[in-house]
Amino acid sequence: MPLTTTGELVTRAAARRSAVASFNVITLEHVEAVVAGAESADAPVVLQVSENAVKFRHGRLLPLARAAVAAAERATVPVALHLDHVRSDTLLRQAPDAGFGSVMYDASRLPYADNLAATRAAVDWAHSQGLWIEAELGEIGGKDGRSAPDAHAPGARTDPDQARAFVAGSGVDALAVAVGTTHAMTTRTATLDHALLARLAAALDVPLVLHGSSGLPDRELAAAVAGGIAKVNVGTALNIALTGAIREFLTAHPEAVDSRGYLTVGREAMARAVTGIIEALGAVPAPS
Template sequence: MLTTTSALVTAAHDAHTGVAAFNVIAIEHAEAVAVAAEATGLPAILQISENAARHHGDVAPLAAAAAAIARASSAALSLHLDHVEDAALLFRTAECGASSVMFDASRRSDEDNVRATREAADWAHEHGLYIEAELGEIGGKKGSAHTPGVRTDPQQAREFVEATGVDALAVAVGSTHAMTDRTAQVDLDLVARISAAVPVPLVLHGSSGVPADLLAAAVRAGMTKINFGTMLNVAFTGAVRAALAASPDAHDPRPYLAQARTAVAEVAADCLRTVSGGNQ
């Protein structure tokens, strides 16, 4: 069933557990997450990044497919727009069926980040939407923002939330986007200190590079929304490569896309169990 990100994140935050959010690039990604959520009995967030929307030429087709998959599922799934920098896309959040958005002004100066995020949060709340933002760059993205080694200061995080009114905060605690090995080291003490200082749920980006046991520990320390992307794509592409290597004359994409979907579902199920405490 299609539910709201607010409901899923709030429930996880209140229960001191985590909820997994998965980047959707192709329909098979969304289908795989739904399969994993149904198999584990756990909720999940389907999220479409601005980059994914740009890849498809428009956010609407992929968002419509993801929302339809969520509505047809027996699992609780929400739809979220991720790393939105373009105000035009921000303003289409509700139109495309999403109940939440991550507005990313972290490439701007601190003052401009606060101003733009405050305006985005005011607009989102006027339209009944849940909004996530970022202070403290997450590593692995091009440009001056997202520089590896950056860490979020707990007091600055608190002041940012107070100044902007956002509902959830993505913080820099050691993870890095686009990692294909799980060697990132999350600063659990910093997570605990930020969690104690900030009244809203915390979000971990770049979770694919964090070992499973450390992810579980990060949730126990205070992280709530845990984002996954790269590891799904590694599983997806690996399955396609293996299928085409086994059948080099294949021309119908359905068999190898089905194998990719199964591989992604297996990875997503593991992620869901990890962030929920592994009890399912």
């Protein structure tokens, strides 16, 4: 079906007190697995390409983006394309022509005033191009291989009053909030600050986004949605599934040299992970 937009999916999910699952993709196998997993769950989905993934692909956005668009257009559920954790203004400006309907602009590493100013400038440009834009406030941590801070340490979490001012001053369409998750977790042991999430949901009139969701067990994922999260970002869980399946295959078949054998089981494992996460969120089925 035609490519949809993240804004449409998130707005619909927020209105229904549901959430759309958004998966970071690195290879064509990731793309195919996310679409297959969403189709199995009969739910809409967002394909996310991060700035780090673009760097891995020698700084070239278009090859993976074109593959993602082609897969989305052949999917039986609505699929959107989102550019994630963008710090480079050059990359930001490539988004519309590459088929992206949304961008997460990440200036969260900067002091508050600088984050606000940079995000406001990005929002003004993005909106002029018809892009839906997400930003981050707080310290979710764990990106770029750096050790993550204590997700519950004072100052790491998103302050509701500051978040209200940030949204009003920046004009963002959605806000990623720090409520206890960390990027790149390989164990599902994270817990959310549900009281803070409730305060943020009450304070803000834009959809809330949860990053670092691979570290949450199913019950916490469901509770996040019940608490007001409308977009749930997942990346590491797919890589765990992919790597684990390939490792098991190659251990059982040390003579294997045809990459199609181990990539097939890896892709299937990622698709199962996608379906499981969507079902844990209680995602609303795709519209007929």
